[in-house]
Amino acid sequence: MDNSNSVPEWLLERNESGTVRNFFSGKKKKIGFVEKTINDVANVLKESIFSEQVANKPGMLQNIDPRVKLITIVYLLVIAAFLRHMPTLVGLYMFTLIMAYFSKVPMKFFVKRVWFFIPFFTGLVVLPSIFNIIKPGDPLINLLYLGRRVDFLFIHLPETISITKQGLLGAGLIILRVGVSVSLAVLLTVTSRWSELLKSLRVFFVPKIFIMVLEMTYRYIFLLLTVMTDMYTARKSRTIGEFDAKENRRFISTGIGNVFGKAYFMSEEIHDAMISRGYLGEAKSLNRFRVLAQDVVWVILILVIGIIFIGGDKVIG
Amino acid sequence: MHIPDGFLSPQTWGTLGLGMIPVWIASAIKTARNLKIKQVPLLSLGAAFTFVIMMFNIPLPNGTTLHPAGAALVAVILGPWAAVIGVTIALVIQALFFGDGGLMAIGANSFNMAFVMPFVAYYVYRMISGSSAVTSSRRWIAAAVAAYISVNVSALLTAVELGIQPMLYHTADGRALFFPYALSQTVPAITIAHLLFGGIVEAVVTAMVVIYFQKVNQPMLELYPHKSEKVHVQSGLNLKKVWAAIGGLILLSPLGVLATGSVWGEWSTEEFQNMLGYVPEGISKAPGSKLNFFPDYSVPGWAANFTGTAAGYILSAVVGLLLIFTAIYIFNRFQTKGDRVNG
Numbered sequence: 011m012d013n014s015n016s017v018p019e020w021l022l023e024r025n026e027s028g029t030v031r032n033f034f035s036g037k038k039k040k041i042g043f044v045e046k047t048i049n050d051v052a053n054v055l056k057e058s059i060f061s062e063q064v065a066n067k068p069g070m071l072q073n074i075d076p077r078v079k080l081i082t083i084v085y086l087l088v089i090a091a092f093l094r095h096m097p098t099l100v101g102l103y104m105f106t107l108i109m110a111y112f113s114k115v116p117m118k119f120f121v122k123r124v125w126f127f128i129p130f131f132t133g134l135v136v137l138p139s140i141f142n143i144i145k146p147g148d149p150l151i152n153l154l155y156l157g158r159r160v161d162f163l164f165i166h167l168p169e170t171i172s173i174t175k176q177g178l179l180g181a182g183l184i185i186l187r188v189g190v191s192v193s194l195a196v197l198l199t200v201t202s203r204w205s206e207l208l209k210s211l212r213v214f215f216v217p218k219i220f221i222m223v224l225e226m227t228y229r230y231i232f233l234l235l236t237v238m239t240d241m242y243t244a245r246k247s248r249t250i251g252e253f254d255a256k257e258n259r260r261f262i263s264t265g266i267g268n269v270f271g272k273a274y275f276m277s278e279e280i281h282d283a284m285i286s287r288g289y290l291g292e293a294k295s296l297n298r299f300r301v302l303a304q305d306v307v308w309v310i311l312i313l314v315i316g317i318i319f320i321g322g323d324k325v326i327g
Numbered sequence: 328m329h330i331p332d333g334f335l336s337p338q339t340w341g342t343l344g345l346g347m348i349p350v351w352i353a354s355a356i357k358t359a360r361n362l363k364i365k366q367v368p369l370l371s372l373g374a375a376f377t378f379v380i381m382m383f384n385i386p387l388p389n390g391t392t393l394h395p396a397g398a399a400l401v402a403v404i405l406g407p408w409a410a411v412i413g414v415t416i417a418l419v420i421q422a423l424f425f426g427d428g429g430l431m432a433i434g435a436n437s438f439n440m441a442f443v444m445p446f447v448a449y450y451v452y453r454m455i456s457g458s459s460a461v462t463s464s465r466r467w468i469a470a471a472v473a474a475y476i477s478v479n480v481s482a483l484l485t486a487v488e489l490g491i492q493p494m495l496y497h498t499a500d501g502r503a504l505f506f507p508y509a510l511s512q513t514v515p516a517i518t519i520a521h522l523l524f525g526g527i528v529e530a531v532v533t534a535m536v537v538i539y540f541q542k543v544n545q546p547m548l549e550l551y552p553h554k555s556e557k558v559h560v561q562s563g564l565n566l567k568k569v570w571a572a573i574g575g576l577i578l579l580s581p582l583g584v585l586a587t588g589s590v591w592g593e594w595s596t597e598e599f600q601n602m603l604g605y606v607p608e609g610i611s612k613a614p615g616s617k618l619n620f621f622p623d624y625s626v627p628g629w630a631a632n633f634t635g636t637a638a639g640y641i642l643s644a645v646v647g648l649l650l651i652f653t654a655i656y657i658f659n660r661f662q663t664k665g666d667r668v669n670g
Contacts, residue, residue, distance in 0.1 A: 043386040050382055058424060087431050091337040094504055123426075132331065139507035147502075180503035184333060191332030195430050199423055207423065217355060219367070220412075226371030227378070227416050228424075234372075234379045255386065262383055263535030264543075269379060270404065270536070271544050273372040280368040 043258065044246050051239050055232070060119075064200045069113035071201035076210035078305040082312040083198040089316045090190045096179070098323045099186040105315065106193040113201050120200075124193045132188045140177035147174030204228055210299070230276075234269055241265055328396065328485050328525075329421065330436055332429025334506045336496045339488060344434025350411060350442050357408035373409055374416035377401050381417070385528050393524060395532045396481070399474035402445035403452050403537065406551030410445035439484045448477035461545050471534035475526040482521035486513040 065072060071079060086102070093099050110120045142149065149172035156171065199207065208224050245261065253261070358370065380397030397417075402410040415437050421427040428436045455469035490510030493503045506513075540547045 043384045047382060047384045050384065054382070054425065061424065084430070087332065088337065091332070091340075091431060094498070132333070136507060139503065176498075176502040177507070180497075180507050183502075183504065184507065188331055188333035191429060191431070192426060195332070195422070195426060198430075199426075204424065219355065220351075220416075222367055223370045223374065223412065224416055224419065226367065227374040228420060230372055230375035231378050231420065234375050235382065238379060238382065258386055259531065259535060262385060263532060264539050266380060266383055266400070266532065267536045267539035267544065267547075270376055271547060273376045274369075274547065274550075277368040277372040280372075284368065 042252075043262075044242050044249075048239055048242050048246070051235050051242075054235065058204075058232075061200045062203065064113075064115055065203045067114045069115070069201060071109060071113040071197060073304065074308050075299050075301050075305045076202055076206040077213045077299055078301060078309060079198065079202065080207070080210045081213060082309060083194050085312060085316055087191055087194050089319055090187055090194065093187070093319060093323050094183070095323050095326045096182055096186055097326065098319050099183070099190055101322070102319055103186070103190050103193060106190065106197060109197055110193075113197070115197065115200055120193070120196065123196055124189050132185055136181040136184050140173050140181045142168055142170075142172050142174045142177070147176035149173070150175045150178060206299075226280075230273070233276075234273060237269055237272055238265070241268070328436075328440060328482060329418075329428030330432045330439075330485060330489065332431050334429075334489060334492070335432055335435055336492055336505045337431070338495070339492065339505075340429075340431050340435045343438045343488070344431075347415075347434045347437050347442060351415065354408045354411035358412060369405075370409060370412055370416075373401060373405050373413040374420075377410075377413045377417040378420060381421075383532070385532060393528045395474075395529050396440060396444065396478060396525075398440055398444040398481075399448035399452075399470070399477045399529060400533045400536055402449040402477075403470050403473065403533065404540075404547060404550060407445045407449040409551070410449070411441050414441035414445060435488055439481045439488070443484055444477045444481040447480050448473040451476050461548050462541050466541065466548065467534045467537040470537040471530040474533035475530040478526045478529040479518065479521050482517050482525060483514065486510075486517035489513045489517075 074082075090099065090102055093102065107117075107120075110117065141153075146168070149170065152170050152172040154171040156168075202210075205225060208221055208228065211221055211224070212218070242265075377397050380400065381394050383394060385393050385395065398410055398414045401413050405413065415433075418428060418433060418436050418441060422430050422433055422436075452469045452473035455472055456463070456466050459465040487510065489506045490508060490513035492506040493509050496504040498504065508516075537548065
């Protein structure tokens with residue numbers, strides 16, 4: 011791997027939101043909203059830098075025409091949504107791993123991003139559904155025998171609390187499907203440069219004006235985020251001790267108002283700048299995509315793979 | 328409130344996505360007419376601002392933080408149509424680049440947060456603020472109420488979309504294919520969280536930004552509606568009376584609900600099914616899943632507690648009425664638009 015222009019590892023480490031590690035004791039402690047906001051903004055910047063870096067590597071998906079890539083990934087997402095059995099979803103996940111490998115997406119990042127960060131939330135949400143407290147089903151593992159039904163306010167407990175077969179399979183299915191969907195989305199964004207990705211939305215008949223707004227939005231997000239971090243850093247560096255909640259609320263709301271005021275003022279200036287450079291309301295795009303032979307092969311491959319997975323799913327039941 | 332991919336069945340996100348297409352087209356036409364050539368930078372910065380709002384963490388008393396959704400604030404400042412575009416774009420960028428919300432679920436997320444939320448917020452804001460002066464305290468109160476109500480309507484829709492999944496799609500042996508919890512679980516879980524926390528955070532932030540503008544930057548509160556559009560407001564004067572009547576009925580109806588508590592369940596179910604259109608078939612087929620808004624309220628022990636029951640009814644009534652109110656408003660809005668074109 012070419013390290014010359016890569017971002018150092020420590021910069022790409024994701025801070026757990028809301029906590030900071032003490033340098034000496036290694037203990038975690040809660041941080042205030044100012045630091046948390048600065049960290050969150052930094053994480054957004056980190057992620058976009060990292061993703062541009064992968065997009066610039068010479069890999070398999072990077073070489074596919076962005077429009078073709080977008081359509082095929084969406085096709086696979088639809089396939090994933092229709093699969094109803096765990097083995098086929100596992101198969102599809104394996105396929106995303108293969109794609110990631112050939113696209114030179116760092117495997118550690120790819121697996122970690124999907125299975126440690128995003129479905130952590132899903133897993134937590136789905137967890138209660140495996141017990142027969144939430145939904146009756148065939149018991150698989152009995153956990154606790156209560157002797158009689160309990161009905162108290164919201165709580166209804168069956169005689170025996172157990173993990174049900176239906177609950178477990180349903181939860182597994184959801185977690186897998188979310189994992190596959192997130193993997194596909196990560197593959198798409200990490201292997202595409204954002205300007206190309208946004209332009210390729212044209213294939214879904216997204217009007218040019220929307221795409222232009224999208225592109226400008228993406229740019230200005232970073233500008234506004236910088237304005238915001240500057241504001242927060244300025245406050246943090248001038249603060250000793252703590253403010254009360256009222257002052258904090260005032261700071262946040264004036265902050266939001268200030269960012270909007272700046273954004274509005276900027277939009278007028280940008281408008282004037284565009285007019286003075288000859289903008290007449292019609293956007294022209296520089297990227298000229300071309301569909302090559304490899305793209306055709308790719309489309310056929312993905313089509314066949316999709317049909318195999320749907321077919322396999324039907325065969326299972 | 329960002330629904331990830333894999334939670335909703337393709338039928339659900341497909342339907343909501345298709346339903347959003349006319350809204351997106353309408354918003355493009357609307358903003359193009361109102362903002363002319365300036366729309367591109369203004370909308371871009373509006374959308375970027377919507378994205379950035381979600382980065383502002385609000386400290387909560389328990390030490391955690393929450394971030395506002397921002398759709399209400401954008402709707403109040405830039406108007407509902409620009410908010411549709413702004414929030415949609417923010418959602419697209421979140422889904423594409425930051426894995427927040429699913430790609431396939433963009434239609435559903437847009438429906439909840441980029442369509443229903445700004446419209447509810449905007450009309451509640453207009454109704455309460457009326458023709459009051461920019462510096463009037465009615466303005467920020469209106470903004471707070473608008474934010475609170477719109478977040479809760481949006482959260483309720485999210486809960487309903489998730490909650491209908493197990494009824495519509497499961498295997499023969501009762502295994503969930505998509506989101507596993509039923510309406511009776513998702514609706515209280517999500518709405519209560521937003522009634523207690525999310526809504527209040529949104530209301531406080533929105534109101535305080537409006538207060539800030541009132542003090543420092545008043546023109547920001549006069550960006551929408553545009554001067555030329557005020558003609559429409561006047562021509563729709565007869566409609567105002569209709570709205571007053573409906574508003575009055577809505578205010579009165581909880582009283583009726585309280586007086587005849589037993590009717591509530593039936594009424595809600597019917598209304599609910601009418602609202603969703605495609606639900607009844609699935610519900611009648613699904614075994615043992617009789618649609619009941621808050622089934623827990625009929626539990627022995629809970630029902631005996633009068634205040635508990637009353638609170639439950641009021642909660643359900645407010646939530647249900649808001650849902651209907653929104654649908655009627657949106658429906659009416661489209662109708663009056665048609666009239667205007669014809670007339």
